[in-house]
Amino acid sequence: MDGLMKTLDLYLVKKAPALPKSVKDILVSIAPWFELVGAIFSLPALFAIFGFSATLYGTPYGGYMMGRAGYGFSLATVFLMVGMVLMILAIPGLFKRSKMGWNYVFYSVLVNAVYSLVTFNFFGLIVSSLISLYLLFQVKSYYK
Numbered sequence: 001m002d003g004l005m006k007t008l009d010l011y012l013v014k015k016a017p018a019l020p021k022s023v024k025d026i027l028v029s030i031a032p033w034f035e036l037v038g039a040i041f042s043l044p045a046l047f048a049i050f051g052f053s054a055t056l057y058g059t060p061y062g063g064y065m066m067g068r069a070g071y072g073f074s075l076a077t078v079f080l081m082v083g084m085v086l087m088i089l090a091i092p093g094l095f096k097r098s099k100m101g102w103n104y105v106f107y108s109v110l111v112n113a114v115y116s117l118v119t120f121n122f123f124g125l126i127v128s129s130l131i132s133l134y135l136l137f138q139v140k141s142y143y144k
């Protein structure tokens with residue numbers, strides 16, 4: 001993992017154009033809030049996986065029918081749950097500006113990149129991963 005971090009640091013911090021300090025300050029101050037909002041918006045999707053949305057929007061037996069038919073766990077479900085856990089774990093560290101919070105966000109980006117690779121979403125892999133990693137490594141020095 002250290003080799004990957006050094007390579008990304010070389011290309012995304014030292015060789016890439018740096019963001020202005022004011023932009024970095026704004027990113028660091030709003031990052032915990034973005035993670036919190038992302039976690040909140042991911043909760044309905046997680047509840048839907050377990051059939052809870054059927055009981056809220058439809059018949060009272062929706063959850064029972066979903067349980068009988070199977071929950072439909074898939075690769076996307078596993079990645080959603082892992083990403084959500086990493087997001088939730090990152091929030092306190094981002095508020096404290098600790099290195100552990102930054103690491104959890106980094107791992108979350110890697111999980112999303114692997115998911116994009118496994119599902120052959122190469123555009124999402126390249127664009128979203130590069131943008132996320134660029135922004136993440138630009139503010140890495142703020143987290144101790």
